[in-house]
Amino acid sequence: MPQYIRDFVVKDCIPELNCSLVFSGLPSSVAGEVESLFAQAGYPVLSNSKNHRMDEDVPLLVPEINHEHLQLLAVQKRKQNYGKGYIITNPNCTTMAMVLALAPLHQEFGLEKVHVVTMQAISGAGYPGVAGLDIIDNVIPYIEGEEEKVEIEPRKILGKFRDEKIILADFSVSAHCHRVNVSDGHLEAVSVALRHHPTLEQLIESLQSYSSLPQELDLPSAPRRPVVYVEGHDRPQPRLDRDAEKGMATVVGRIRACNIFDYKFDVLGHNTIRGAAGAAILNAELLVARGILKPH
Numbered sequence: 001m002p003q004y005i006r007d008f009v010v011k012d013c014i015p016e017l018n019c020s021l022v023f024s025g026l027p028s029s030v031a032g033e034v035e036s037l038f039a040q041a042g043y044p045v046l047s048n049s050k051n052h053r054m055d056e057d058v059p060l061l062v063p064e065i066n067h068e069h070l071q072l073l074a075v076q077k078r079k080q081n082y083g084k085g086y087i088i089t090n091p092n093c094t095t096m097a098m099v100l101a102l103a104p105l106h107q108e109f110g111l112e113k114v115h116v117v118t119m120q121a122i123s124g125a126g127y128p129g130v131a132g133l134d135i136i137d138n139v140i141p142y143i144e145g146e147e148e149k150v151e152i153e154p155r156k157i158l159g160k161f162r163d164e165k166i167i168l169a170d171f172s173v174s175a176h177c178h179r180v181n182v183s184d185g186h187l188e189a190v191s192v193a194l195r196h197h198p199t200l201e202q203l204i205e206s207l208q209s210y211s212s213l214p215q216e217l218d219l220p221s222a223p224r225r226p227v228v229y230v231e232g233h234d235r236p237q238p239r240l241d242r243d244a245e246k247g248m249a250t251v252v253g254r255i256r257a258c259n260i261f262d263y264k265f266d267v268l269g270h271n272t273i274r275g276a277a278g279a280a281i282l283n284a285e286l287l288v289a290r291g292i293l294k295p296h
């Protein structure tokens with residue numbers, strides 16, 4: 001056991017903890033119930049699990065994109081009778097990488113259709129995850145429940161808070177999800193149809209100049225550039241680019257015109273950093289900066 005962890009105390013997963021908030025990285029088989037119990041007991045819960053992401057009164061928070069969705073907390077409080085507790089979720093790892101690149105495009109040019117083919121890292125399946133004999137020398141063209149999440153979550157994240165709920169953004173997403181023999185970093189081949197038709201230069205400028213609230217507030221985990229544009233004709237690549245901005249950015253490259261949609265490009269995100277724990281931590285930092293979460 002490493003020295004730094006020897007004195008950590010592992011406690012039962014019941015709401016009797018002396019802390020200001022809880023992060024949940026539980027398997028979906030138990031996360032829904034456990035997170036609700038903690039919220040009912042008055043704990044702020046920041047969850048990485050899928051169970052509450054699409055609940056009408058739960059923010060699916062990406063601080064760069066939809067901090068105004070935090071208005072749902074008042075609705076949640078009233079409807080669920082949680083007292084001081086609440087639940088906030090972060091997106092699925094594949095959605096996370098893609099939505100940071102989609103956000104500036106939707107904001108400036110209006111998304112109409114999104115088509116994505118993913119090549120997802122093994123670590124996305126957790127530990128012990130996919131069996132070695134299944135993934136060596138192989139690609140698995142199926143990840144249970146993944147395509148459904150990738151097709152709906154971006155529409156909630158880019159949706160608008162109105163009349164106490166989120167109105168889903170008006171575009172469609174079609175996803176093909178694959179597990180590949182890469183340790184960390186999801187690569188995604190994305191094609192977009194836009195309502196307005198930017199030039200290639202305008203599209204690149206929109207991605208490169210994207211900056212938002214976490215950057216303005218200089219939150220400790222915020223990437224300086226949420227979207228990093230790489231020029232090489234063979235980039236981004238998981239091994240070379242997944243650690244950009246300490247794993248907190250989406251790396252975009254190979255932007256070019258598409259014969260069917262308007263443009264196509266490749267997107268890469270670190271699935272266990274910005275796609276998981278890093279996203280939850282950035283959410284917590286935003287809550288502290290906004291005075292929603294008070295230090296213990």
Ligand SMILES: NC(=O)c1ccc[n+]([C@@H]2O[C@H](COP(=O)([O-])OP(=O)(O)OC[C@H]3O[C@@H](n4cnc5c(N)ncnc54)[C@H](OP(=O)(O)O)[C@@H]3O)[C@@H](O)[C@H]2O)c1
Binds near residue numbers: 013
């Ligand atoms: N990996 C990713 O890239 C990623 C990205 C986004 C979202 N997620 C989501 O995040 C969650 C965790 O994913 P993961 O990849 O970290 O999974 P994982 O490697 O299977 O880890 C799950 C952890 O939960 C613990 N656990 C299981 N049942 C428990 C219970 N009843 N009470 C307390 N602890 C329990 C496990 O402890 P033991 O080891 O002792 O069993 C383990 O430490 C999942 O819902 C997943 O879908 C994962």
